[in-house]
Amino acid sequence: MRPLLKWAGGKRSQVKRIVGLFPGDIRERGYHEPFFGGGAVFFHVEPNSGSINDINPKLMNFYRVVRDDPEALIEEASKYRYEEAEYYELRTRYNSPGLSEVEYAAILLYLNKTAYNGLYRVNSKGEFNVPFGRHVDPTIVKPRSIMRASRLLGEIEIRCGSYDYVLDAAEEGSLCYMDPPYHPASETANFTDYSTNGFKVGDQERLRDLCLELNKRGVNFVLSNSYTEKVMEFYGGHGFRIESLKTRRSISSKVSSRDSGYDLLITNNV
Numbered sequence: 001m002r003p004l005l006k007w008a009g010g011k012r013s014q015v016k017r018i019v020g021l022f023p024g025d026i027r028e029r030g031y032h033e034p035f036f037g038g039g040a041v042f043f044h045v046e047p048n049s050g051s052i053n054d055i056n057p058k059l060m061n062f063y064r065v066v067r068d069d070p071e072a073l074i075e076e077a078s079k080y081r082y083e084e085a086e087y088y089e090l091r092t093r094y095n096s097p098g099l100s101e102v103e104y105a106a107i108l109l110y111l112n113k114t115a116y117n118g119l120y121r122v123n124s125k126g127e128f129n130v131p132f133g134r135h136v137d138p139t140i141v142k143p144r145s146i147m148r149a150s151r152l153l154g155e156i157e158i159r160c161g162s163y164d165y166v167l168d169a170a171e172e173g174s175l176c177y178m179d180p181p182y183h184p185a186s187e188t189a190n191f192t193d194y195s196t197n198g199f200k201v202g203d204q205e206r207l208r209d210l211c212l213e214l215n216k217r218g219v220n221f222v223l224s225n226s227y228t229e230k231v232m233e234f235y236g237g238h239g240f241r242i243e244s245l246k247t248r249r250s251i252s253s254k255v256s257s258r259d260s261g262y263d264l265l266i267t268n269n270v
């Protein structure tokens, strides 16, 4: 199925190439996605078991509510109207403490469908600060998709923390799909902050070490990252398969001219 949310760096347009690197019987294996975001790959694969994780607590609360209380989510989000004053009122509520889990989830869904460009961005205090977006009659709630996602998430462990839990969670023969914040394509590009936590070069190096460890333990991994010398250097020379993949960004005018327009896909599934 399609993802429920639009997310920066979402992989919907690349999903076929990514899944092409997975073992053929992937739905029979454990599946772990530690940088979940909109989870385009998970929702495409529809795995039967495993775990999902993201460092963004309100995002993972959303998926927990989708799994455990989808009717309440649908009912709550159906109350909200696409209207500028209501948008700012709901945005203020979202940034306040004390709402129920269902309310936070419903407002996140609303903001995702109505914010400028469907962006999720927070300021240094962790407050969601994207302005109202101009959309043509956006659909905020798709009850059937929510119910379907709820069934899909039924047997999946939903976590919220750092990605390295997979070292404990991923059993031999399972698969980890990893889509971290990308190493910047140029020194000046600054798109590492999806949540309040930046992902620095040291973090990229630690993630590479984690891939080496997963490989040692017989866990399959597929990782997306930017097509940069640094990423090549990190993953080259270990016997991994490294492929390039043309991205949509290459046709965007907003992108740094030094962006190669390609991503890398790295896997030990050779």
Ligand SMILES: C[S@@+](CC[C@H](N)C(=O)[O-])C[C@H]1O[C@@H](n2cnc3c(N)ncnc32)[C@H](O)[C@@H]1O
Pocket (backbone or CB within 6 Å): 007, 008, 009, 010, 011, 012, 034, 035, 036, 037, 038, 039, 040, 041, 053, 054, 055, 056, 161, 162, 163, 164, 179, 180, 181, 182, 194, 195, 197, 198, 199
């Ligand atoms: C490129 S996005 C993933 C997009 C996703 N594949 C999709 O299709 O929508 C990267 C995600 O990693 C999360 N993240 C950043 N640092 C993290 C960390 N240390 N541990 C776990 N998740 C992290 C961000 O909140 C963000 O949602």
